[in-house]
Amino acid sequence: MVTTPDAALDRFRELLRIPTVSLDPDAPDADGTAFLHFHDTVARLYPHLHASLEREVVAEYSLLYRWRGRDAASPLVLMAHIDVVPVVPAEWTHDPFAAEVVGSGDAAEVHARGAVDDKGSLVAVLEAVESLVAEGFAPERDVYLAFGHNEEVAGDGAQAIVEVLRDRGIRPSLVLDEGGAVVEGALPGVTVPTAVIGVAERGVMTVHLTARELGGHASTPPRDPATARLARAVLRLHRRPFPTRLVPPVRAMFETVAPHTTGPLRRVFASIGLTGRLLVKVFPRLGPELNALVRTTAVVTELSGATGANVLATSARASVNVRLLPGDTAASAEARIRRVLGDPLIEVEVVSASDPSPVSPWSGPAWDRLVAATLSALGDDVLPTPYIQLGASDSRWFTAISDHVYRFTPFHLTRGEREALHSHDERIRVGSWLRGIGFYRDLLRKS
Incomplete structure (x- = not known):
């Protein structure tokens, strides 16, 4: 060869x-x-x-x-x-x-x-x-x-x-x-x-959020159609992300790179035991990769509704992709999603899940x-x-x-x-x- x-x-x-x-x-x-x-x-x-x-x-x-x-x-x-x-x-x-x-x-x-x-x-x-x-x-x-x-x-x-x-x-x-x-x-x-x-x-979950109604013609919509309830649920989930925290491997990563960091961040990373709580609040603003290192993430990836443009949806569904930071579990994430939504009319179904x-x-x-x-x-x-x-x-x-x-x-x-x-x-x-x-x-x- x-x-x-x-x-x-x-x-x-x-x-x-x-x-x-x-x-x-x-x-x-x-x-x-x-x-x-x-x-x-x-x-x-x-x-x-x-x-x-x-x-x-x-x-x-x-x-x-x-x-x-x-x-x-x-x-x-x-x-x-x-x-x-x-x-x-x-x-x-x-x-x-x-x-x-x-x-x-x-x-x-x-x-x-x-x-x-x-x-x-x-x-x-x-x-x-x-x-x-x-x-x-x-x-x-x-x-x-x-x-x-x-x-x-x-x-x-x-x-x-x-x-x-x-x-x-x-x-x-x-x-x-x-x-x-x-x-x-x-x-x-x-x-x-x-x-x-x-x-x-990180662990991974797929969660379905579903809102239901009787359906009918779009020319006579109800006061609170399923699509509107689902939209509110999606916005609540987006506006209330999982809390940030510093897990041991990420702490070790920043301690490792500290001697090779310029400016004030060198001291910040070296003393991350003291500065960690502040850093995890700043990281989400610095890009999606840093955000994902310090929190469980949840994002809606699919939306479905009615079968036609002039038809009321009998059910409207959103698929949520959840990535679990070590320390979180599928059960704890599901419980938090339910609390954040605060709407008993939104069905929450865990389709698949594996813990970190x-x-x-x-x-x-x-x-x-x-x-x-x-x-x-x-x-x-x-x-x-x-x-x-x-x-x-x-x-x-x-x-x-x-x-x-x-x-x-x-x-x-x-x-x-x-x-x-x-x-x-x-x-x-x-x-x-x-x-x-x-x-x-x-x-x-x-x-």
């Missing part, structure tokens, strides 16, 4: 062109052809890996690989997911499944759905393992590659993989999934690139391995720090079998690149992606 950067990039682009859009969980006859094609293409592109690792398909389309080491105990698990979110092609500057390279040199960008979320990590893992196997490297302990197929729809792929491992009595010493990245400018006043490593992730994950330690051997790989591959000027993962990932299922579950995407990502996730013009710089391969190689060599 040719292992030049250009050859690695060609393999990356080939896999990005396969439209592995998440399968509809409510459609039992959903077409999984793209996922099967992805499986076959991976097997063709990475022959050394497939000659040395054991592969099994789980839950129809997820992939689990085992790389046997000298010791089967306390293995390393590297995670990623195969599926990507849908696209609206008209919104994209470049074809989302063409994987075009824009620009040249280290700053060239690959534009494609999944470039960062999450085929960037998946293919970087494959490249790292393929090259190490080709070099004759054998890990000290077993390594598992766990690639779920339906992370974007909170599906059962990763859960099924966890059950397979649990049934075999496997308890990983380190699990690494997508999550934080190397960022600059995300934290106010911080002067160095920061590798934010998720030690926990346990918090993994940011000290000890597992953490030290992540930090060492970060510094060696991504730059010794990078500052690793604990972090709360803002979105949900497949890694939350692995907390059932490991106390050391982390969330880190080993790429330097600009604000624009982060904002393009789940949006149009998703992209990654080629140089950043290639350095990510080095991160996985270094982490594997320490397995």
